[in-house]
Amino acid sequence: MDVNKSFDVYLKELSKNQLIDLICDYNKLACIFDDETISYNNKEKKDKLINKILDIKNKYIKYIIESLDLEDYNILKRLILKKVKNDFFNINRSFINYLVDKKILFQKDNLEIPSDIYMLLKSLLKNKNVYSYIKIWNRIYKLVDGIIIAYGLVDRNYFDIIISGIVDKEKIVPKIDFYYKKEYIIDDKKIMSSKLSSKKRIDSYYKNNKYKMYSNKEYVAMGNNSYHYSIKSYKKLIKMLKSNYVFKNDDIKFVNNNIVIPYLYNSLNEEDIAKKNLEETITTLFEFKGEKLKHKMLEEIMKIRCEFPLWEYRGFTKIEVNNE
Numbered sequence: 098m099d100v101n102k103s104f105d106v107y108l109k110e111l112s113k114n115q116l117i118d119l120i121c122d123y124n125k126l127a128c129i130f131d132d133e134t135i136s137y138n139n140k141e142k143k144d145k146l147i148n149k150i151l152d153i154k155n156k157y158i159k160y161i162i163e164s165l166d167l168e169d170y171n172i173l174k175r176l177i178l179k180k181v182k183n184d185f186f187n188i189n190r191s192f193i194n195y196l197v198d199k200k201i202l203f204q205k206d207n208l209e210i211p212s213d214i215y216m217l218l219k220s221l222l223k224n225k226n227v228y229s230y231i232k233i234w235n236r237i238y239k240l241v242d243g244i245i246i247a248y249g250l251v252d253r254n255y256f257d258i259i260i261s262g263i264v265d266k267e268k269i270v271p272k273i274d275f276y277y278k279k280e281y282i283i284d285d286k287k288i289m290s291s292k293l294s295s296k297k298r299i300d301s302y303y304k305n306n307k308y309k310m311y312s313n314k315e316y317v318a319m320g321n322n323s324y325h326y327s328i329k330s331y332k333k334l335i336k337m338l339k340s341n342y343v344f345k346n347d348d349i350k351f352v353n354n355n356i357v358i359p360y361l362y363n364s365l366n367e368e369d370i371a372k373k374n375l376e377e378t379i380t381t382l383f384e385f386k387g388e389k390l391k392h393k394m395l396e397e398i399m400k401i402r403c404e405f406p407l408w409e410y411r412g413f414t415k416i417e418v419n420n421e
Contacts, residue, residue: 224404
């Protein structure tokens with residue numbers, strides 16, 4: 098990545114519509130951070146729009162940084178404060194594209210960053226208050242992710258109950274709406290997974306308000322993909338794997354990332370499809386001497402799902418519903 102000309106030079110290369118988009122992004126952030134918005138109209142000349150952007154440049158960059166989750170903050174910190182190899186940009190392409198979209202980085206023949214933006218980022222990334230703020234909001238992002246994992250869809254009234262004890266709770270909806278990594282859709286009535294497309298299922302979930310209540314700590318654990326660590330069936334799975342394979346901590350991490358987490362957290366609550374995908378994954382990743390061990394492994398993983406929140410049960414588990 099090249100540190101190059103100043104920000105104003107890059108702004109002059111943008112189209113009028115791109116400048117207006119940047120101002121619109123700033124105005125959204127200004128509303129979140131209780132700051133004044135910028136007034137503009139489409140008839141204004143580029144030079145005037147550029148001057149308005151330069152006036153709020155420092156605040157814009159700070160607000161963008163304070164809207165990141167902890168993972169992206171650490172990626173940015175590494176990008177700005179350390180030397181990185183070419184594969185770093187490929188691995189983190191989604192975040193790099195986000196920074197380009199927000200006009201923090203610019204894609205030329207090489208990736209470029211304006212010199213004044215670079216210096217500003219160096220200062221912000223060394224600021225302990227900025228880091229503390231991001232840690233707080235990272236937990237909120239994970240909490241909302243966990244709510245979606247538990248229910249698939251939650252009405253706004255119940256969502257407000259969940260977040261009622263959080264400081265600055267009125268900022269949560271506009272801030273998660275700005276969050277580029279969100280995998281949910283927000284409107285006045287509900288927040289729902291982007292994976293939901295069936296109107297019948299959406300209506301069914303929305304009308305069923307008999308939610309199982311979890312603690313905020315549990316929602317965060319779901320959002321962090323770590324909720325299953327305390328499930329008895331998961332512990333039994335790991336014990337079974339250790340008794341049949343030479344299993345180390347890295348192997349457990351591999352099973353979590355490639356088998357358990359996709360099956361529990363990332364799949365729709367459609368049992369037949371989830372089971373088929375699980376079986377294909379296990380067959381691809383493991384070598385079995387016979388079918389017996391394969392089916393045993395499949396069975397043990399499926400048992401974890403019986404102790405995991407399911408959308409159609411509004412966060413209750415299959416075991417809880419069957420025992421009613």
